[in-house]
Amino acid sequence: SxxxxxxxxxxxxxxxxxxxxxxxxxxxxxxxxxxxxxxxxxxxxxxxxxxxxxxxxxxxxxxxxxGVKVVGYLSAEFLLGPxxxxxxxxxxxxxxxxxxxxxxxxxxxxxxxxxxEPGLGNGGLGRLAACYLDSLATLEIPAIGYGIRYEFGIFDQEIRDGWQVEKTDKWLRLGNPWEIPRPEVTYEVKFGGHTAGYCDDGGCYRSRWTPDRVVRGIAYDTPILGYKVNTCNMLRLWKAEAVESFDFASFNVGNYYGAVHEKVYSENISKVLYPNDEQIQGKQLRLEQQYFFVSCSLQDMIRLHLAIGKSLEYFHEEFAIQLNDTHPSVAVAELMRLLVDEHHMDWDTAWHVTRNVFGYTNHTLLPEALERWPLRLFANLLPRHLEIIFEINRRFLDEVRVIYPDDEARIARLSLIDEQGERYVRMANLACVGSRAINGVAKLHTELLKTTVLKDFYELWPEKFSNKTNGVTPRRWMVLSNPGLTRLIRSRIGGGWIKKLDRLKRLESYAGDDAFRREWQAVKTGNKQALAALILERTGISVNPDSMFDIQVKRIHEYKRQHLNVLHVVTLYNRLRRNPGLDMLPRTVIFGGKAAPSYYMAKLIIKLINSVADVVNHDPAVRNRLKVVFFPDFNVKSAQKIYPAADLSEQISTAGKEASGTGNMKFSMNGALTIGTLDGANVEIREEVGADNFFLFGLTAEEVARIKSEGYDPRSIYLSNPDLREAIDLIGSGFFSRGDPDLFKPLVDSLLYQDEYMLLADYQSYVDCQDRVSEAYRDRDRWTRMAILNVARMGKFSSDRAIREYCREIWRVSPNTVEMED
Ligand code: 26V
Structure with a gap:
C-alpha cells in the first residue's frame, strides 16, 4: 500500500x-x-x-x-505515557x-x-484522554486533542525516610522527538483590562474589551496514529510566550528588567501542571492556563473552519467539541465572545452554534472538586467573559422562571453565579447550560449525577443526559504491556480482539483447558518475576513471586482508602504475631501512587504504608508470609510493568465516591481478580465477569448515604470489633513509628471521630472478603479459571466501545478511511 x-x-x-x-x-x-x-x-x-x-x-x-466533521477534545491533561x-x-x-x-x-x-514519559496529567482523567485519542485514531475518526504543553508535568515522587518528596519533572531535558513545533501557528490571548460599550455601524450596542496583557500561544503537534490504520490524528498543545520576545520600548528607557519580567510572566502560563489538591481553588494562574488553552484552541478550530470556506453559522456541523471536565468550560463564554465580538455574529445565532457544538463530561461527584472561581478574580482576569456569562445567565434564568415560577431556591441553585456569601462563577453550571450533551463516566456515577450534583439540570433537560462508561485502550494496556499474555491469546483465538475486544469471549472455552491454564500461569509468573526484579531495584525489597501479588495503585486519597488496605495488612500481621505457626497464604501487598503535595493526610498515609512495611518486612516471625511494598513514582511507564503482574486488584473506594476508575479495567484485562466495592465501573465489571468471579464487599452507595443521614458513629464500631481495635491501637501506640504515638495520631483520630469515608463500617466485610480471596487463591486452578474468565469478559471496557458511543450519541461523527496512495 x-x-x-x-x-x-x-x-x-x-x-x-x-x-x-x-x-x-x-x-x-x-x-x-x-x-x-x-x-x-x-x-x-x-x-x-x-x-x-x-x-x-x-x-x-x-x-x-x-470536509469531514472533526472532534475537538479539550482537556487540561493528556497523560500519554511513552x-x-x-x-x-x-x-x-x-x-x-x-x-x-x-x-x-x-x-x-x-x-x-x-x-x-510526558506526564502531562494527574491520573485517571488525563489517562482517559490519552486512551480516547488512541481509540479515535484506531476507529478512523478525524480528531484533534487540544491542551497545554506544560514544561513540567506531574512531579516525580521520591520516598525518603518513608515520606513523599516531590521532584520537578524535567521531561524535555533531552529534547522531544515526538513533537513538531509550529512557530507559524500562533494566536494571541488577552487578559485583564476593562470593557466599554459602543454603538457599531448598524446602531447595535456592542462591548469592546481593552486588555492590559497579551500572551501568544504557539502550537506543538504530536502525531497520534491508530492501530493498523492510516489515520494519524494530532494532539495540539499550546506553549505560552511573550508577544514581543523583547520589549524594546522598556529597554530604551532603561527598564531592562521590566521588559524581561513581561516575558517571564507570560511564559509562566504553560510552565507547570497543577497537581489536583484542595488549594487549586482561587489560583489565578490556573484560570489563566484554562483560558489560555481554550482561547488558542477555539481560534484554531475557527481558522480551520474558515479555511475550508464554510460560514461560521455552520461551525457546529464541522466540529464537535468535548469538554473534559469543567477545566475547559470557559470555552462556552469564549466561543460566544469570538463569534459575537470578533466575527460580528448576532447573539441568538452564536448561542445556537455554541449550544450545539459542546458536550460536557463530568468526572467527579466530590463537592470539594467542583470548580468555582471567585467573581472578583474572574472579573479582573476576564472582564468581557463575565459580562457574557451574566447575559447567558439572565436569559437562562428567564427561561427557568417560566417553567418554575416562584421557585427561588431552585433558581439560586441553577444560577451560573453562586450568591450565598462570597460570589463565585460555577463552572459546572456554565458547562451544563452551554452544552448539548452531558455525561457521566460509569452507570452508577451518571445515576448519582442525576440525583445529586446535577439534579436540577437533569430535571430541566433530562434528554441532555447520558452515560458513557469509561474504557481503556487494549493496545497499550495489553499488547504493549503484556506481550506474554498477548502471544498466548493470539495462539488460540488470533489477533482480531485487539480491535474488537468483545472477541476475547472466545477465550471462555479455554478456562477449563488444563494446558492453557498452565501456559496462563507461566505468563503470570514471568510477569511477577519481572516486577519482583524492578521492586528490588527501586526499593531494595526482595519479594517472592510465588506469593499472591495484591496491588493497589492509584492517586493517594482518603476516599480511595489505601488506609483500609493497611488495616487489613496490620490485621494479617496481628494474626501472625498471635499465632506464629499460622498456615497463612503468602501475600505481597504492593502500593503505588502520588499524593498531592499539599494534601497532608495523603502524605501521612504514604508514611504509614512505609512504616508498616519497615516493621513487617524485618520481623523474622513473619517468615515470608507477608511483605509490604510502596513502589515509588507510580506513572504510566511503571504501570505497564505493574498491571500485568497482579493477582489481586484493590478497588476499595467508599461506594459513591469513585466516578469510574480505569485502573480497575487495566488490572482485570491482565488477568487479576478484583476485590472491590459497588462503586464506579466496578459495578459494571462485576456485571460483565459474573458475581462468582469478583470479590465484593462493603456498603452500597445508598447504604452509605442512609447511614450518614441517620448519624454514623465510627467509635462504636471500633469498640465492638476486637480485631479492628487491635489494628488501630497498634498503629496508635507508636509500634510502627519507633515508639512515637503522635506520628499517626491525626490518621487514627480522623478514623475514630469522623471517618468521613467509612473505613470502619466496611472493615469487617473487607477482612472477611480478603479471607475468601486467600481461600480461592490456594486452589490455583480455580483461581486461574476465574482470571481467564475475567479477561474473556472485559470486552466492554475497551476505549473503542466508549468512543463508538461518544461518536454515535454525542458527536455524530463517522469514520473516514485514509488512503496512502498518491
Ligand atoms: C479533584 C479533586 C480536587 C479537590 C480535592 C479533591 C479532588 C479529588 C478528585 C479530583 C479529580 C476530579 C477529576 C478526576 O480526575 N476524576 C477521575 O476521572 C477518571 C476518568 O473519568 C475516573 O476514572 C476517576 O474515577 C475520577 O476520579
Missing part, C-alpha cells in the same frame, strides 16, 4: 535499518561506534516518526478534501524495529526504558 516512497518510509527490515542508520548519522551526528543509548533511542524515535508523518500528511489531506513502543505496535513493526536495534548492538528494551 506504500509504493510512493519506500526508501524513506518503507516498512521492510531493510528500509528500517537504513532509516535508523541515517538518523543516527544525519540527525544525531554520530558514527555507530560513538552512539550512546540516547542516540540510539532518538534514531529509533525518528525512524518511527517518519512513518507517522507520512500517514499524518495523508490524513490531513483527506480532512481538507472531504510513545516509542506504542507507535511501533500501531505501525505493526515491533519485531522489525527490535531486529534493527539489535543490528546496531542495542537491546530494544533498554531503548524503551530510556524514554522519559
Amino acid at each position: 506504500n509504493k510512493t516512497d519506500c526508501s524513506r518510509t518503507g516498512m521492510t527490515l531493510i528500509d528500517l535499518n537504513r532509516c535508523f542508520n541515517e538518523h543516527l548519522f544525519y540527525t544525531q551526528g554520530r558514527l555507530p561506534l560513538s552512539a550512546t543509548l540516547n542516540d540510539h533511542y532518538m534514531a529509533a524515535a525518528y525512524t518511527v516518526r517518519d512513518r507517522l508523518l507520512h500517514r499524518w500528511v495523508c490524513t490531513v489531506r483527506d480532512f481538507i478534501r472531504e 510513545h516509542l513502543g506504542n507507535n511501533m505496535i500501531n505501525l505493526d513493526i515491533f519485531d522489525e524495529v527490535r531486529e534493527a536495534s539489535e543490528n546496531v548492538g542495542r537491546n530494544l528494551d533498554a531503548m524503551l526504558d530510556h524514554e522519559e
Whole structure:
C-alpha cells in the first residue's frame, strides 16, 4: 500500500535499518561506534516518526478534501505515557524495529526504558484522554486533542525516610522527538483590562474589551496514529510566550528588567501542571492556563473552519467539541465572545452554534472538586467573559422562571453565579447550560449525577443526559504491556480482539483447558518475576513471586482508602504475631501512587504504608508470609510493568465516591481478580465477569448515604470489633513509628471521630472478603479459571466501545478511511 516512497518510509527490515542508520548519522551526528543509548533511542524515535508523518500528511489531506466533521477534545491533561513502543505496535513493526536495534548492538528494551514519559496529567482523567485519542485514531475518526504543553508535568515522587518528596519533572531535558513545533501557528490571548460599550455601524450596542496583557500561544503537534490504520490524528498543545520576545520600548528607557519580567510572566502560563489538591481553588494562574488553552484552541478550530470556506453559522456541523471536565468550560463564554465580538455574529445565532457544538463530561461527584472561581478574580482576569456569562445567565434564568415560577431556591441553585456569601462563577453550571450533551463516566456515577450534583439540570433537560462508561485502550494496556499474555491469546483465538475486544469471549472455552491454564500461569509468573526484579531495584525489597501479588495503585486519597488496605495488612500481621505457626497464604501487598503535595493526610498515609512495611518486612516471625511494598513514582511507564503482574486488584473506594476508575479495567484485562466495592465501573465489571468471579464487599452507595443521614458513629464500631481495635491501637501506640504515638495520631483520630469515608463500617466485610480471596487463591486452578474468565469478559471496557458511543450519541461523527496512495 506504500509504493510512493519506500526508501524513506518503507516498512521492510531493510528500509528500517537504513532509516535508523541515517538518523543516527544525519540527525544525531554520530558514527555507530560513538552512539550512546540516547542516540540510539532518538534514531529509533525518528525512524518511527517518519512513518507517522507520512500517514499524518495523508490524513490531513483527506480532512481538507472531504470536509469531514472533526472532534475537538479539550482537556487540561493528556497523560500519554511513552510513545516509542506504542507507535511501533500501531505501525505493526515491533519485531522489525527490535531486529534493527539489535543490528546496531542495542537491546530494544533498554531503548524503551530510556524514554522519559510526558506526564502531562494527574491520573485517571488525563489517562482517559490519552486512551480516547488512541481509540479515535484506531476507529478512523478525524480528531484533534487540544491542551497545554506544560514544561513540567506531574512531579516525580521520591520516598525518603518513608515520606513523599516531590521532584520537578524535567521531561524535555533531552529534547522531544515526538513533537513538531509550529512557530507559524500562533494566536494571541488577552487578559485583564476593562470593557466599554459602543454603538457599531448598524446602531447595535456592542462591548469592546481593552486588555492590559497579551500572551501568544504557539502550537506543538504530536502525531497520534491508530492501530493498523492510516489515520494519524494530532494532539495540539499550546506553549505560552511573550508577544514581543523583547520589549524594546522598556529597554530604551532603561527598564531592562521590566521588559524581561513581561516575558517571564507570560511564559509562566504553560510552565507547570497543577497537581489536583484542595488549594487549586482561587489560583489565578490556573484560570489563566484554562483560558489560555481554550482561547488558542477555539481560534484554531475557527481558522480551520474558515479555511475550508464554510460560514461560521455552520461551525457546529464541522466540529464537535468535548469538554473534559469543567477545566475547559470557559470555552462556552469564549466561543460566544469570538463569534459575537470578533466575527460580528448576532447573539441568538452564536448561542445556537455554541449550544450545539459542546458536550460536557463530568468526572467527579466530590463537592470539594467542583470548580468555582471567585467573581472578583474572574472579573479582573476576564472582564468581557463575565459580562457574557451574566447575559447567558439572565436569559437562562428567564427561561427557568417560566417553567418554575416562584421557585427561588431552585433558581439560586441553577444560577451560573453562586450568591450565598462570597460570589463565585460555577463552572459546572456554565458547562451544563452551554452544552448539548452531558455525561457521566460509569452507570452508577451518571445515576448519582442525576440525583445529586446535577439534579436540577437533569430535571430541566433530562434528554441532555447520558452515560458513557469509561474504557481503556487494549493496545497499550495489553499488547504493549503484556506481550506474554498477548502471544498466548493470539495462539488460540488470533489477533482480531485487539480491535474488537468483545472477541476475547472466545477465550471462555479455554478456562477449563488444563494446558492453557498452565501456559496462563507461566505468563503470570514471568510477569511477577519481572516486577519482583524492578521492586528490588527501586526499593531494595526482595519479594517472592510465588506469593499472591495484591496491588493497589492509584492517586493517594482518603476516599480511595489505601488506609483500609493497611488495616487489613496490620490485621494479617496481628494474626501472625498471635499465632506464629499460622498456615497463612503468602501475600505481597504492593502500593503505588502520588499524593498531592499539599494534601497532608495523603502524605501521612504514604508514611504509614512505609512504616508498616519497615516493621513487617524485618520481623523474622513473619517468615515470608507477608511483605509490604510502596513502589515509588507510580506513572504510566511503571504501570505497564505493574498491571500485568497482579493477582489481586484493590478497588476499595467508599461506594459513591469513585466516578469510574480505569485502573480497575487495566488490572482485570491482565488477568487479576478484583476485590472491590459497588462503586464506579466496578459495578459494571462485576456485571460483565459474573458475581462468582469478583470479590465484593462493603456498603452500597445508598447504604452509605442512609447511614450518614441517620448519624454514623465510627467509635462504636471500633469498640465492638476486637480485631479492628487491635489494628488501630497498634498503629496508635507508636509500634510502627519507633515508639512515637503522635506520628499517626491525626490518621487514627480522623478514623475514630469522623471517618468521613467509612473505613470502619466496611472493615469487617473487607477482612472477611480478603479471607475468601486467600481461600480461592490456594486452589490455583480455580483461581486461574476465574482470571481467564475475567479477561474473556472485559470486552466492554475497551476505549473503542466508549468512543463508538461518544461518536454515535454525542458527536455524530463517522469514520473516514485514509488512503496512502498518491
Ligand atoms: C479533584 C479533586 C480536587 C479537590 C480535592 C479533591 C479532588 C479529588 C478528585 C479530583 C479529580 C476530579 C477529576 C478526576 O480526575 N476524576 C477521575 O476521572 C477518571 C476518568 O473519568 C475516573 O476514572 C476517576 O474515577 C475520577 O476520579
